[in-house]
Amino acid sequence: xxxxxxxxxxxxxxxxxxxxxxxxxxxxxxxxxxxxxxxxxxxxxxxxxxxxxxxxxxxxxxxxxxxxxxxxxxxxxxxxxxxxxxxxxxxxxxxxxxxxxxxxxxxxxxxxxxxxxxxxxxxxxxxxxxxxxxxxxxxxxxxxxxxxxxxxxxxxxxxxxxxxxxxxxxxxxxx
Numbered sequence: 001x002x003x004x005x006x007x008x009x010x011x012x013x014x015x016x017x018x019x020x021x022x023x024x025x026x027x028x029x030x031x032x033x034x035x036x037x038x039x040x041x042x043x044x045x046x047x048x049x050x051x052x053x054x055x056x057x058x059x060x061x062x063x064x065x066x067x068x069x070x071x072x073x074x075x076x077x078x079x080x081x082x083x084x085x086x087x088x089x090x091x092x093x094x095x096x097x098x099x100x101x102x103x104x105x106x107x108x109x110x111x112x113x114x115x116x117x118x119x120x121x122x123x124x125x126x127x128x129x130x131x132x133x134x135x136x137x138x139x140x141x142x143x144x145x146x147x148x149x150x151x152x153x154x155x156x157x158x159x160x161x162x163x164x165x166x167x168x169x170x171x172x173x174x175x
Contacts, residue, residue, distance in 0.1 A: 003096050005089035008046060012054050016121045019043030022051035025059060026068040026095070031075055031111035032123045034099060038080040038109035039134070040118035042101040048094035058092025065095060076111050078102075104138045 011020055019041045021033050026047055037043045047069070048059045059065045066084070073082065083098040102108060108115050115126045117134065126134055164170070 001083045001085050001096075001098060003085055003087050005087055008049065008056065008087060008089075008094060008096075011044070011046065012049060012051070012056070016051055018118050018120060021045045021121070022049040023047050024050045024057055026065045026072065028072065029123075030069065031072045032114075032116050032125075033118075034073065034076055034080055034082070034097070035109045035111040035114070036116035036118040036123040037099040038076075038102050039116060040101060042099050043118070045097040045099070046094060047097070048092065056089075056092065056094070058089075058094060062086060062093040062095065069095065069097070072111075076109055078107060078109060080109050106138075108134060108138065 012022065014020070016022060019037070020043055021037075023030060023033075023045060024047075030045060030047075033045055037045070047065060048057055049055070050057055069084070073079070080099055080102070082100075085096045085098070087094040087096060115131055115134065116123045117126060118124075124130075
């Protein structure tokens, strides 16, 4: 994965979106974006750019920023396995982090034990019903795992017998 300064310029001109975010430095909030991108469409996070001012500041100490980014990634579970690239231009260094979306058959990505998704240019924290909805949508939480107040007394033994008969299964003891 190799990017150029021209790529950064084009991305900044296009602006942030569901799959693009800019950060002036590596901050703790990068973990929220990593989780959100992994749980949504994937995308790019570019460090060293002030998005509001469209200013290419670069990172003062790219090695230190890269270590800080690694520490944030270590708090993501499961590991999103991003690709990281450095872009250098006129003495300034930028970090580009490319994230692929997690397959729906995998657990979602959590940062600091919290799950996020990307909606437009915003990272949304999922809690309660919204997290349950995501897990159901990914088929990671299903009816077998849902709690029910039903008991064996609630079974319709006539229907169970018809099902077993249709499948040529003989069971003794069913009414």
